[in-house]
Amino acid sequence: GAVVSQHPSRVICKSGTSVKIECRSLDFQATTMFWYRQFPKQSLMLMATSNEGSKATYEQGVEKDKFLINHASLTLSTLTVTSAHPEDSSFYICSARTGALYGYTFGSGTRLTVV
Amino acid sequence: AQSVTQLDSQVPVFEEAPVELRCNYSSSVSVYLFWYVQYPNQGLQLLLKYLSGSTLVKGINGFEAEFNKSQTSFHLRKPSVHISDTAEYFCAVSDQQGGKLIFGQGTELSVKP
Numbered sequence: 001g002a003v004v005s006q007h008p009s010r011v012i013c014k015s016g017t018s019v020k021i022e023c024r025s026l027d028f029q030a031t032t033m034f035w036y037r038q039f040p041k042q043s044l045m046l047m048a049t050s051n052e053g054s055k056a057t058y059e060q061g062v063e064k065d066k067f068l069i070n071h072a073s074l075t076l077s078t079l080t081v082t083s084a085h086p087e088d089s090s091f092y093i094c095s096a097r098t099g100a101l102y103g104y105t106f107g108s109g110t111r112l113t114v115v
Numbered sequence: 116a117q118s119v120t121q122l123d124s125q126v127p128v129f130e131e132a133p134v135e136l137r138c139n140y141s142s143s144v145s146v147y148l149f150w151y152v153q154y155p156n157q158g159l160q161l162l163l164k165y166l167s168g169s170t171l172v173k174g175i176n177g178f179e180a181e182f183n184k185s186q187t188s189f190h191l192r193k194p195s196v197h198i199s200d201t202a203e204y205f206c207a208v209s210d211q212q213g214g215k216l217i218f219g220q221g222t223e224l225s226v227k228p
Contacts, residue, residue: 006158034215043205044159044218093158095216104149104216106158 002028002098006107013084013114021079021110023094029074030096034104035067038091050077084114117142117208119219127225130198136191136222138206148189149207149216150180159205165189176200201226 003026013019023033031052036044048064050056050071058064066088068080077096081088094107122137140146147166151159163174170182180191189206206219 004158009156041221041223043220046215046217049215091156095159104161106151106160108158109156111156 002096002103002105004030004094004096004105004107006094006110008110009108010111011113013112015085015114016083018080018082019084019112021081021092021094021112023077023079023096023107025075025096028096028098030077030098031074032097033071033077034095034097035069035077035079036093036095038093038109040091044093047079081112084112086114088112089114117144117146117210117217119206119208119217121204121206121219121222123222124220125223125225127227128196130226130228131195133194134192134196134200134224136204136206136224138189138191138219140187140189140206140208142187142208142210145211146208147211148180148182149209150174150178150189150191151205151207151218152176153203153205153221155202162191162204196224196226198226198228200224 005024007022033050035047038044047062048056048058050069052071056069071077093109118141120139128134149164150162153159162178163172165172165182173179178193204222207216209216
């Protein structure tokens, strides 16, 4: 089946630094990827939709300059959290639309802790 | 725009008992409906989805859900739960243009021996 590999699974960074999270589709081409953020015991909130070769579409309230999304190839999308602060600590999950009819597959998530 | 409401934040149940996790949605257009399961610190795994056709959808791990258009509901059921079913369950909706998934708040299913 369609697999999305997300790395790193956990990262701790200092406040003010930037962190990059990668999502790779391993056995299919992902023209569209979605990035979600999840706080403890809460739902997944869509941050942005990225389409290969074009600018990402951000949801209302999401700072595009802080959460940089790049989808330069059909198998790789990245989310960079710039100038991270403790309030950015969260669980970030990517998802890709697969070739199956309205199939979505999810990465395993990245636990970001900013200290 | 679509929205999803999961009516129960936590559902405790004993092993081998039946369970129902409730989900209601709101949309001005026709939608597709999904149920996902999430284990701690992991991504989401698809349990089942409703696209069209029969309103009773069977999924993995013995789960099933019924689409009720008049009540705008998509409740998830399992006749006999196992300890291993303990997890967070999310109901989600998308429009029929294959757009983004919108998730409910999640229901924590806790199966006790």
